[in-house]
Amino acid sequence: MINPTIMRNTLLFALLISLINVNSLFAVAGGSEEGGQINTKEEINEYIQHHLQDSHDFTFWTNGKTGSHIGFHLPVILWSDGLHVFSSGKFDYGHEVAESNGKYFTLYHGKVYETNADGEINLDEEGHATNAKPLDISITKNVVGMLLTSLLMFLGFISLAKGYNKRSIPKGIGRILEPLVIYVRDEIARPNIGSKYEKFIPYLLTVFFYIWILNLLGLTPLGFNVTGNIAVTVGLALITFFVTQFSGNKDYWKHIFWMPGVPIPMKIILMPIEVLGMFTKPFALLIRLFANITAGHVVVMSLIALIITMRSQFGIVASSSISFGLAFFITLIELLVAFLQAYIFTMLSALFIGMAVEEHH
Amino acid sequence: MYNLIGAGLIVIGAGIGLGQIGGKAMEGIARQPEASGKIQTAMIIIGALLEGLAFGALILAG
Numbered sequence: 001m002i003n004p005t006i007m008r009n010t011l012l013f014a015l016l017i018s019l020i021n022v023n024s025l026f027a028v029a030g031g032s033e034e035g036g037q038i039n040t041k042e043e044i045n046e047y048i049q050h051h052l053q054d055s056h057d058f059t060f061w062t063n064g065k066t067g068s069h070i071g072f073h074l075p076v077i078l079w080s081d082g083l084h085v086f087s088s089g090k091f092d093y094g095h096e097v098a099e100s101n102g103k104y105f106t107l108y109h110g111k112v113y114e115t116n117a118d119g120e121i122n123l124d125e126e127g128h129a130t131n132a133k134p135l136d137i138s139i140t141k142n143v144v145g146m147l148l149t150s151l152l153m154f155l156g157f158i159s160l161a162k163g164y165n166k167r168s169i170p171k172g173i174g175r176i177l178e179p180l181v182i183y184v185r186d187e188i189a190r191p192n193i194g195s196k197y198e199k200f201i202p203y204l205l206t207v208f209f210y211i212w213i214l215n216l217l218g219l220t221p222l223g224f225n226v227t228g229n230i231a232v233t234v235g236l237a238l239i240t241f242f243v244t245q246f247s248g249n250k251d252y253w254k255h256i257f258w259m260p261g262v263p264i265p266m267k268i269i270l271m272p273i274e275v276l277g278m279f280t281k282p283f284a285l286l287i288r289l290f291a292n293i294t295a296g297h298v299v300v301m302s303l304i305a306l307i308i309t310m311r312s313q314f315g316i317v318a319s320s321s322i323s324f325g326l327a328f329f330i331t332l333i334e335l336l337v338a339f340l341q342a343y344i345f346t347m348l349s350a351l352f353i354g355m356a357v358e359e360h361h
Numbered sequence: 362m363y364n365l366i367g368a369g370l371i372v373i374g375a376g377i378g379l380g381q382i383g384g385k386a387m388e389g390i391a392r393q394p395e396a397s398g399k400i401q402t403a404m405i406i407i408g409a410l411l412e413g414l415a416f417g418a419l420i421l422a423g
Contacts (some may be wrong), residue, residue: 283417284410284413284414284417285413287416287417287420288409288412288413288416291416291420292412292416340405343405344405344406344409347402347405347406347409348406348409348410
């Protein structure tokens with residue numbers, strides 16, 4: 001049933017991804033060799049936590065031995081009584097205090113705080129910083145990922161749309177995109193939304209490809225974790241929420257506030273439940289995407305980290321082969337999950353929109 | 362400690378639910394192979410709804 005070429009290419013892709021991923025952590029592991037067994041567990045934990053978070057620098061890997069980072073700096077844009085724009089190189093990965101227009105900023109646990117010239121961070125009893133936080137609208141790593149995805153989608157779909165002027169069959173990358181576009185239209189939008197589906201196709205297509213490409217980027221060693229960031233999924237779910245509410249017709253609101261066909265006491269009981277339902281639907285949407293992608297990243301990184309934890313027992317060759325084998329199969333599953341989560345998000349968005357625009361008789 | 366027990370209970374519940382969904386979908390497909398496409402779609406949707414609930418509870422527990 002599945003085309004053997006597609007299967008072979010998928011396997012090759014997963015192989016490549018897991019190879020590079022294993023390789024990049026290998027560089028990190030090699031660096032901390034001097035430290036021996038000291039705090040390996042905490043080090044790995046910190047490494048995974050660091051990967052899951054957004055960052056002001058784009059780091060490919062860190063040499064633990066020399067502490068040098070390979071990557072590039074990103075622009076920091078802050079608003080605090082005026083605009084402050086400077087390169088994140090000024091922070092030097094949190095070691096330095098950055099000065100801009102007479103104000104001092106310090107990077108503390110990945111967040112920017114306003115400090116004095118010495119970079120003093122005041123902590124409360126629970127260890128949270130109490131310094132003033134400027135409005136941070138920097139181009140962080142996640143923003144780079146989103147811009148990259150937007151650019152890829154823009155180029156791909158513009159070329160696909162232009163191709164139809166010349167010939168009826170797309171060529172190049174359009175051959176991959178066209179069946180997916182038709183799939184979203186015929187299998188997701190039409191059956192779930194009904195006759196008014198055309199108005200919502202642009203949104204559904206955008207959200208589908210956006211999530212899918214971001215999920216796939218997250219599997220590459222570039223180290224993006226965009227869809228595994230709760231702020232991003234909240235944004236996506238909010239758009240679905242507003243699209244649903246604003247396209248809701250009279251029947252939809254009637255079913256929420258004054259359910260027809262049930263006795264009056266029941267109407268009163270149902271009203272708060274239905275109002276709550278308006279919010280729980282997109283909430284489940286955002287939690288599902290966030291938790292799935294985060295869990296996937298943690299599993300892949302933990303399996304790769306087996307190289308370090310098993311090295312003392314099995315030696316470097318055996319531990320890397322075991323880790324590579326496991327990471328390879330999980331990567332295959334993650335490729336499926338990447339698609340499935342994009343599909344589910346689009347499908348449920350279509351379902352919710354369909355509920356709102358449905359015609360009752 | 363208690364949140365770990367809670368997380369375990371959530372996973373047990375979600376596992377039973379997913380098993381029910383998958384099993385029933387299999388039965389349905391075996392009875393009507395020509396409807397397998399529709400059954401699969403419905404199965405994935407219900408599975409996703411269940412998953413959302415389980416993940417939400419797990420995050421609260423953790």
